[in-house]
Amino acid sequence: MHKIQWNLFRKTKELESKIGTFLANITEAGDVFAQALEAYYARGLDDAFHALKARVSFLEAQNDAIRRDVEVRLYTQMIVPGMRSDILALIEGCDKLINKYEENLILLSVEKNRIPKKLHPDLIMMTRTVIDCVRTLIRAVKNFFDGDAVTDLVHQTYRLEHQADDQAISLKQKIFAGAGTDLALRLQLKDFISNIEKISDMAEDAADTLSVISVKHAT
Amino acid sequence: MIAVLLSAGLFLGWILGRNNLGNLFGAAVVTRMIRFRTAAALACVCLTLGALIGGEGTASALMRLAPLETPPDAAVVTASAALVLLLATAAGIPVSIAQTALGALTGWVVFKQAAWDAWPVYRIVWAWSVSPFLIAGLSFAGMLLIRRAARRHPIPVLWRDFWTRAGLIASGCLAAYALGANNISVIAAPYLAAAPAVPPAAVWALACLAVCIGCWTADRSVMRTLASGLFPLSPVEACVAGLTMAATLMLFSSTFLRALFVQAFNIYVPIIPLPSSILIVGATIGIALAKEGYGLNLPALLKVFASWILIPVTTSLICYAILAILAAA
Numbered sequence: 001m002h003k004i005q006w007n008l009f010r011k012t013k014e015l016e017s018k019i020g021t022f023l024a025n026i027t028e029a030g031d032v033f034a035q036a037l038e039a040y041y042a043r044g045l046d047d048a049f050h051a052l053k054a055r056v057s058f059l060e061a062q063n064d065a066i067r068r069d070v071e072v073r074l075y076t077q078m079i080v081p082g083m084r085s086d087i088l089a090l091i092e093g094c095d096k097l098i099n100k101y102e103e104n105l106i107l108l109s110v111e112k113n114r115i116p117k118k119l120h121p122d123l124i125m126m127t128r129t130v131i132d133c134v135r136t137l138i139r140a141v142k143n144f145f146d147g148d149a150v151t152d153l154v155h156q157t158y159r160l161e162h163q164a165d166d167q168a169i170s171l172k173q174k175i176f177a178g179a180g181t182d183l184a185l186r187l188q189l190k191d192f193i194s195n196i197e198k199i200s201d202m203a204e205d206a207a208d209t210l211s212v213i214s215v216k217h218a219t
Numbered sequence: 220m221i222a223v224l225l226s227a228g229l230f231l232g233w234i235l236g237r238n239n240l241g242n243l244f245g246a247a248v249v250t251r252m253i254r255f256r257t258a259a260a261l262a263c264v265c266l267t268l269g270a271l272i273g274g275e276g277t278a279s280a281l282m283r284l285a286p287l288e289t290p291p292d293a294a295v296v297t298a299s300a301a302l303v304l305l306l307a308t309a310a311g312i313p314v315s316i317a318q319t320a321l322g323a324l325t326g327w328v329v330f331k332q333a334a335w336d337a338w339p340v341y342r343i344v345w346a347w348s349v350s351p352f353l354i355a356g357l358s359f360a361g362m363l364l365i366r367r368a369a370r371r372h373p374i375p376v377l378w379r380d381f382w383t384r385a386g387l388i389a390s391g392c393l394a395a396y397a398l399g400a401n402n403i404s405v406i407a408a409p410y411l412a413a414a415p416a417v418p419p420a421a422v423w424a425l426a427c428l429a430v431c432i433g434c435w436t437a438d439r440s441v442m443r444t445l446a447s448g449l450f451p452l453s454p455v456e457a458c459v460a461g462l463t464m465a466a467t468l469m470l471f472s473s474t475f476l477r478a479l480f481v482q483a484f485n486i487y488v489p490i491i492p493l494p495s496s497i498l499i500v501g502a503t504i505g506i507a508l509a510k511e512g513y514g515l516n517l518p519a520l521l522k523v524f525a526s527w528i529l530i531p532v533t534t535s536l537i538c539y540a541i542l543a544i545l546a547a548a
Contacts, residue, residue, distance in 0.1 A: 008381060012377050012381050015377055016377050078251060079377065079380060080377060081251035081252065082380075087376075145375055145376050145377065146373070146375050147375050147376060147379065148373055
């Protein structure tokens with residue numbers, strides 16, 4: 001019996017460590033994503049941008065491997081049998097965020113968007129709001145796994161998501177205001193902004209999932 | 220001949236093991252916290268230890284109840300109890316070996332018109348009346364304490380599962396030990412009283428063996444029914460139910476605790492076999508009250524209350540009928 005309990009102790013510790021790494025990677029990927037965008041605005045597709053893009057891709061690949069490993073562990077080892085599907089839904093919701101970071105950088109490197117300098121400050125501000133939204137969500141998820149309250153952080157995530165939406169709308173209004181810019185460029189810029197804004201929408205969806213799970217599994 | 224007569228007791232032991240595995244580890248197995256085989260193995264070890272270390276007190280209490288004279292008497296009493304136990308379980312009625320044993324012994328006393336000391340009966344009635352309230356109170360308090368502790372010292376989600384599992388295993392083992400100390404005597408006592416040719420060690424060993432085989436052959440669907448019938452218990456609630464059941468059973472099995480209560484509170488606690496079904500119902504009610512009665516299955520509860528009277532009466536009638544048939548034959 002003590003051998004069974006020791007194995008379970010070790011397995012639980014390993015799973016806890018993997019989930020911790022998974023969440024830390026998402027936070028780091030967000031910071032690197034913001035740095036990559038700022039590097040692009042400043043100098044275009046230079047080595048610094050490509051290095052940062054590679055770093056996000058590496059973190060995304062690592063998180064995919066962790067996610068699959070966690071799925072296998074939850075179903076083959078007898079850990080949290082009553083919460084498996086909920087934990088996996090939460091992890092998959094968070095994994096979409098890092099996937100979107102990578103996707104946006106790849107799209108940027110392929111489409112080589114021409115971004116007017118006058119939009120840079122607002123874009124940087126919107127990106128930081130989106131990253132803050134994701135960081136708050138990850139803190140809420142960590143709190144959930146630590147057994148702490150998540151409500152305040154979930155509401156903060158919602159607030160940041162609304163703020164990101166407002167900033168995105170304001171940016172799009174600036175893009176389509178006045179004359180002189182080619183329509184194709186305006187549409188490309190609009191899509192670029194929408195893709196960044198989508199990250200905060202995904203964070204809001206994950207926050208909704210977290211909110212339900214935390215109520216469902218309250219003691 | 221003695222083997223045939225012992226088979227009734229072995230059958231009763233098998234049913235005890237089969238039925239009670241659900242009470243002891245049902246919630247843990249149904250919620251996949253532990254595997255069925257692990258639960259059965261733990262139950263076997265703990266039930267046996269409880270019976271061998273602490274079972275003598277309740278065996279003596281039962282032997283004082285009815286002065287069984289011959290091995291066939293012991294066989295008829297245990298066979299009647301086993302039959303009612305089997306039928307009630309098949310009908311989905313929570314029933315306990317102690318209830319059927321009391322009924323069968325009463326039937327024997329009435330048939331034989333034997334001299335009967337009423338004092339042991341009064342103590343049994345007192346203990347069976349008080350114990351559900353005691354365990355309900357303990358379960359109620361236990362749930363409130365756990366909630367308060369969980370709010371003040373939140374446990375990480377992944378570790379909550381680990382500690383709940385450890386708690387379920389510990390409470391199941393303690394409850395199994397206490398059940399062994401309190402209930403296995405019901406199987407052994409008739410033979411200890413009426414079959415002096417069989418060594419007492421052999422009687423206890425066979426009783427424990429029968430119970431262990433019953434645990435290994437327990438029906439998973441019965442476990443699921445027991446786990447969800449009256450009020451589906453979460454793993455934490457099952458922990459509380461197991462611990463309070465263990466505490467209550469030990470209180471009515473241990474001569475040490477009896478002496479302690481007399482010294483500390485001037486309360487005499489009789490050493491009496493308690494029906495585990497009554498205790499589980501009491502624990503479930505206590506836990507449900509801690510959740511403001513949410514989810515309690517009242518029709519099932521009324522069915523259980525009715526069975527507490529009907530089961531001993533039915534068993535005594537069956538025992539009386541078997542004795543009458545054998546006497547006429």
